[in-house]
Amino acid sequence: MKIPNILTIGRIIIVPIFVLSFYIPGVVGDLVPFFLFVLASFTDYLDGLLARLYKEESKLGELLDPIADKILVCAALILLVMNGIIKNYEVIAAIIILTREILISGLREFLAKKAVHMPVSSLAKFKTFVQMFSIAILLTGETGNKLINFQDYNAQTIGIILLWLSAFLTLYTAYDYLAKGIMTVMDDDTKD
Numbered sequence: 001m002k003i004p005n006i007l008t009i010g011r012i013i014i015v016p017i018f019v020l021s022f023y024i025p026g027v028v029g030d031l032v033p034f035f036l037f038v039l040a041s042f043t044d045y046l047d048g049l050l051a052r053l054y055k056e057e058s059k060l061g062e063l064l065d066p067i068a069d070k071i072l073v074c075a076a077l078i079l080l081v082m083n084g085i086i087k088n089y090e091v092i093a094a095i096i097i098l099t100r101e102i103l104i105s106g107l108r109e110f111l112a113k114k115a116v117h118m119p120v121s122s123l124a125k126f127k128t129f130v131q132m133f134s135i136a137i138l139l140t141g142e143t144g145n146k147l148i149n150f151q152d153y154n155a156q157t158i159g160i161i162l163l164w165l166s167a168f169l170t171l172y173t174a175y176d177y178l179a180k181g182i183m184t185v186m187d188d189d190t191k192d
Helices: 003-022 026-053 059-082 090-113 122-139 141-147 155-191
Strands: none
Touching: 003 026, 003 059, 026 059, 026 122, 026 141, 059 090, 059 122, 090 155, 122 141, 122 155, 141 155
């Protein structure tokens, strides 16, 4: 087992602990899931960095990394919706993010069968950062609101604004991936 793969598997293992910690009442229930989510998000960055740095990229890592990311993000968004932190029209932003995750996973799997590799764009990496940052802020709950409270903007308001920004970036990057994927498939079909 290589270190990047261990980090990815660790991220998957953190998810059930993260989910359970979300139900702890009070400040501990706000901060423990926040720290676990930040830790898991950091391992996502770290495993990719180490894999490239030490040339330890592997098929297992290529398979598990996006799955681990999606499990973490989906679990967090579902918990935040269930808890009412993401509510009303804000749920649309969460649905956009979840839909894109499923859609792009399907596209990548389809393209992999055709031996087509679609690298992650810089904008998609920025989208992921904004998405993770917004979710982390939302996970802080009332404790976050007490710590971050500028005039009409508390932690939850900032988190929701960033969630919408992430949703718009999600739509754009999804369109970009789909357009490139469709063009690649059409080019392949015309060559056959």
